[in-house]
Amino acid sequence: NAGVTQTPKFRVLKTGQSMTLLCAQDMNHEYMYWYRQDPGMGLRLIHYSVGEGTTAKGEVPDGYNVSRLKKQNFLLGLESAAPSQTSVYFCASRDGDYGYTFGSGTRLTVV
Protein backbone atom coordinates (compact mmCIF):
# COMPACT_ATOMS: atom_id res chain seq x y z
CA ASN A 1 0.00 0.00 0.00
CA ALA A 2 1.92 3.02 -1.29
CA GLY A 3 -0.55 5.75 -0.26
CA VAL A 4 0.03 8.94 -2.26
CA THR A 5 2.90 9.00 -4.74
CA GLN A 6 4.17 12.18 -6.37
CA THR A 7 6.45 12.36 -9.38
CA PRO A 8 8.92 13.88 -9.95
CA LYS A 9 10.48 14.64 -6.55
CA PHE A 10 12.69 17.45 -7.86
CA ARG A 11 12.64 19.54 -11.01
CA VAL A 12 14.33 22.67 -12.32
CA LEU A 13 12.52 24.56 -15.07
CA LYS A 14 13.42 27.57 -17.12
CA THR A 15 10.96 30.46 -17.22
CA GLY A 16 8.31 29.79 -19.85
CA GLN A 17 8.70 26.00 -19.90
CA SER A 18 5.79 23.73 -19.17
CA MET A 19 5.53 20.62 -17.04
CA THR A 20 3.07 18.25 -15.42
CA LEU A 21 3.23 16.98 -11.86
CA LEU A 22 1.65 13.60 -11.31
CA CYS A 23 -0.14 12.44 -8.17
CA ALA A 24 -1.32 8.86 -7.79
CA GLN A 25 -3.20 7.31 -4.85
CA ASP A 26 -4.08 3.67 -4.29
CA MET A 27 -6.62 4.11 -1.47
CA ASN A 28 -9.70 4.61 -3.65
CA HIS A 29 -10.18 8.10 -2.18
CA GLU A 30 -12.74 10.40 -3.78
CA TYR A 31 -11.13 13.71 -2.90
CA MET A 32 -7.72 14.86 -4.11
CA TYR A 33 -5.86 18.13 -3.62
CA TRP A 34 -2.86 20.13 -4.76
CA TYR A 35 -1.20 22.52 -2.29
CA ARG A 36 1.92 24.62 -2.51
CA GLN A 37 4.07 25.41 0.51
CA ASP A 38 6.29 28.46 0.69
CA PRO A 39 8.34 29.78 3.63
CA GLY A 40 6.22 32.05 5.80
CA MET A 41 3.07 31.32 3.79
CA GLY A 42 2.13 27.85 4.93
CA LEU A 43 0.17 25.44 2.78
CA ARG A 44 -2.07 27.08 0.19
CA LEU A 45 -4.68 25.24 -1.85
CA ILE A 46 -4.23 25.42 -5.63
CA HIS A 47 -6.94 23.14 -7.03
CA TYR A 48 -8.91 20.19 -5.83
CA SER A 49 -11.22 17.44 -7.04
CA VAL A 50 -14.22 15.87 -5.33
CA GLY A 51 -14.36 12.92 -7.70
CA GLU A 52 -13.32 11.53 -11.06
CA GLY A 53 -13.87 14.06 -13.84
CA THR A 54 -14.33 17.02 -11.45
CA THR A 55 -12.01 19.90 -10.58
CA ALA A 56 -12.38 23.13 -8.63
CA LYS A 57 -10.25 26.19 -7.92
CA GLY A 58 -8.64 26.78 -4.57
CA GLU A 59 -7.02 29.84 -3.06
CA VAL A 60 -4.16 30.30 -5.58
CA PRO A 61 -5.20 28.73 -8.93
CA ASP A 62 -3.72 31.23 -11.38
CA GLY A 63 -1.03 29.79 -13.67
CA TYR A 64 -2.04 26.18 -12.98
CA ASN A 65 -4.40 23.68 -14.57
CA VAL A 66 -5.51 20.27 -13.33
CA SER A 67 -7.16 17.13 -14.63
CA ARG A 68 -8.71 14.10 -12.95
CA LEU A 69 -9.44 11.68 -15.78
CA LYS A 70 -9.01 8.63 -13.55
CA LYS A 71 -10.02 8.39 -9.90
CA GLN A 72 -6.54 7.43 -8.77
CA ASN A 73 -4.65 10.21 -10.58
CA PHE A 74 -4.63 13.99 -10.22
CA LEU A 75 -2.38 15.97 -12.55
CA LEU A 76 -1.14 19.52 -11.99
CA GLY A 77 0.06 21.41 -15.05
CA LEU A 78 2.13 24.54 -15.40
CA GLU A 79 1.71 25.88 -18.93
CA SER A 80 4.33 28.65 -18.75
CA ALA A 81 6.42 28.46 -15.60
CA ALA A 82 7.34 31.65 -13.73
CA PRO A 83 9.88 32.19 -10.92
CA SER A 84 6.93 32.89 -8.58
CA GLN A 85 5.95 29.24 -8.99
CA THR A 86 9.14 28.09 -7.31
CA SER A 87 7.77 26.12 -4.37
CA VAL A 88 7.23 22.73 -2.82
CA TYR A 89 4.07 21.11 -4.17
CA PHE A 90 2.11 18.61 -2.14
CA CYS A 91 -0.66 16.33 -3.29
CA ALA A 92 -3.14 14.90 -0.81
CA SER A 93 -6.19 12.67 -0.81
CA ARG A 94 -8.94 11.89 1.65
CA ASP A 95 -12.06 9.83 2.21
CA GLY A 96 -14.96 11.37 4.11
CA ASP A 97 -14.17 13.78 6.94
CA TYR A 98 -11.01 11.97 7.92
CA GLY A 99 -7.50 13.26 7.76
CA TYR A 100 -5.65 13.86 4.56
CA THR A 101 -2.91 11.57 3.33
CA PHE A 102 -0.11 13.61 1.79
CA GLY A 103 2.56 12.71 -0.70
CA SER A 104 6.22 13.42 -0.06
CA GLY A 105 6.22 16.54 -2.23
CA THR A 106 7.79 17.89 -5.42
CA ARG A 107 10.43 20.56 -5.06
CA LEU A 108 10.20 22.82 -8.12
CA THR A 109 12.63 25.59 -8.97
CA VAL A 110 11.93 27.97 -11.84
CA VAL A 111 14.95 29.93 -13.02
Place this chain on the structure above:
Amino acid sequence: SQKIEQNSEALNIQEGKTATLTCNYTNYSPAYLQWYRQDPGRGPVFLLLIRENEKEKRKERLKVTFDTTLKQSLFHITASQPADSATYLCALPANQAGTALIFGKGTTLSVSS
Protein backbone atom coordinates in the same frame (compact mmCIF):
# COMPACT_ATOMS: atom_id res chain seq x y z
CA SER B 1 -13.50 33.49 4.34
CA GLN B 2 -12.17 31.42 7.20
CA LYS B 3 -8.75 32.33 8.60
CA ILE B 4 -6.47 30.46 10.97
CA GLU B 5 -3.85 31.82 13.33
CA GLN B 6 -1.26 29.71 15.07
CA ASN B 7 0.12 32.35 17.31
CA SER B 8 3.57 30.92 18.00
CA GLU B 9 5.99 30.35 15.18
CA ALA B 10 8.39 28.52 17.48
CA LEU B 11 8.18 26.85 20.86
CA ASN B 12 11.17 25.54 22.79
CA ILE B 13 10.69 23.25 25.78
CA GLN B 14 12.64 20.75 27.85
CA GLU B 15 12.19 17.02 27.58
CA GLY B 16 9.49 15.71 29.89
CA LYS B 17 7.48 18.94 29.95
CA THR B 18 4.06 19.46 28.35
CA ALA B 19 3.99 21.40 25.09
CA THR B 20 0.86 23.44 24.41
CA LEU B 21 0.19 24.82 20.93
CA THR B 22 -2.65 27.20 20.07
CA CYS B 23 -4.86 27.48 17.01
CA ASN B 24 -7.40 30.29 16.61
CA TYR B 25 -9.92 30.78 13.82
CA THR B 26 -11.83 33.91 12.92
CA ASN B 27 -15.19 33.19 11.35
CA TYR B 28 -17.83 30.48 11.58
CA SER B 29 -17.27 27.51 13.84
CA PRO B 30 -16.12 24.57 11.74
CA ALA B 31 -17.69 21.14 11.93
CA TYR B 32 -14.28 19.75 12.84
CA LEU B 33 -10.65 20.73 13.25
CA GLN B 34 -7.54 18.69 12.50
CA TRP B 35 -3.91 18.63 13.61
CA TYR B 36 -0.94 17.48 11.51
CA ARG B 37 2.76 16.94 12.10
CA GLN B 38 5.34 17.89 9.47
CA ASP B 39 9.01 16.96 9.56
CA PRO B 40 11.58 18.82 7.42
CA GLY B 41 11.45 17.72 3.79
CA ARG B 42 8.36 15.56 4.32
CA GLY B 43 4.65 15.89 3.75
CA PRO B 44 2.29 16.58 6.68
CA VAL B 45 1.03 13.56 8.61
CA PHE B 46 -2.48 13.50 10.09
CA LEU B 47 -2.59 13.21 13.88
CA LEU B 48 -6.04 13.96 15.26
CA LEU B 49 -9.49 15.17 14.26
CA ILE B 50 -11.88 16.74 16.78
CA ARG B 51 -15.51 17.52 15.98
CA GLU B 52 -17.44 20.58 17.13
CA ASN B 53 -19.48 18.55 19.63
CA GLU B 54 -16.34 17.09 21.24
CA LYS B 55 -14.61 19.12 23.94
CA GLU B 56 -11.51 16.95 24.12
CA LYS B 57 -9.82 14.11 22.28
CA ARG B 58 -6.82 12.03 23.28
CA LYS B 59 -4.39 9.76 21.46
CA GLU B 60 -1.49 8.35 23.47
CA ARG B 61 0.48 11.43 24.70
CA LEU B 62 -1.54 13.84 22.55
CA LYS B 63 -4.59 15.79 23.68
CA VAL B 64 -6.67 18.24 21.66
CA THR B 65 -9.37 20.57 22.95
CA PHE B 66 -11.92 22.52 20.94
CA ASP B 67 -13.65 25.59 22.36
CA THR B 68 -16.19 26.99 19.89
CA THR B 69 -16.94 29.95 22.20
CA LEU B 70 -13.32 31.09 22.17
CA LYS B 71 -12.87 29.93 18.55
CA GLN B 72 -9.77 28.08 19.67
CA SER B 73 -8.15 24.66 19.73
CA LEU B 74 -5.30 23.68 22.02
CA PHE B 75 -2.89 20.85 21.17
CA HIS B 76 -0.97 19.30 24.04
CA ILE B 77 1.94 16.86 23.98
CA THR B 78 2.61 15.46 27.44
CA ALA B 79 5.96 14.02 28.56
CA SER B 80 7.56 15.53 25.48
CA GLN B 81 10.57 13.87 23.86
CA PRO B 82 13.21 15.14 21.41
CA ALA B 83 11.51 12.94 18.77
CA ASP B 84 8.44 15.20 19.09
CA SER B 85 10.43 18.06 17.54
CA ALA B 86 8.61 19.02 14.35
CA THR B 87 6.22 21.59 12.91
CA TYR B 88 2.59 21.14 13.91
CA LEU B 89 -0.18 22.40 11.65
CA CYS B 90 -3.77 23.19 12.51
CA ALA B 91 -6.36 22.75 9.73
CA LEU B 92 -10.09 23.25 9.32
CA PRO B 93 -12.66 23.28 6.50
CA ALA B 94 -12.25 26.18 4.09
CA ASN B 95 -16.01 26.47 3.64
CA GLN B 96 -19.28 25.25 5.09
CA ALA B 97 -19.40 22.41 2.56
CA GLY B 98 -16.13 21.05 3.93
CA THR B 99 -14.74 20.14 0.52
CA ALA B 100 -11.21 21.33 1.31
CA LEU B 101 -9.01 22.25 4.26
CA ILE B 102 -7.11 25.42 4.96
CA PHE B 103 -3.98 25.18 7.07
CA GLY B 104 -2.33 27.43 9.60
CA LYS B 105 1.29 28.38 9.09
CA GLY B 106 2.34 26.01 11.82
CA THR B 107 4.26 26.09 15.08
CA THR B 108 7.76 24.62 15.17
CA LEU B 109 8.34 22.71 18.38
CA SER B 110 11.86 21.98 19.61
CA VAL B 111 12.28 19.62 22.55
CA SER B 112 15.72 19.64 24.13
CA SER B 113 17.13 16.84 26.25
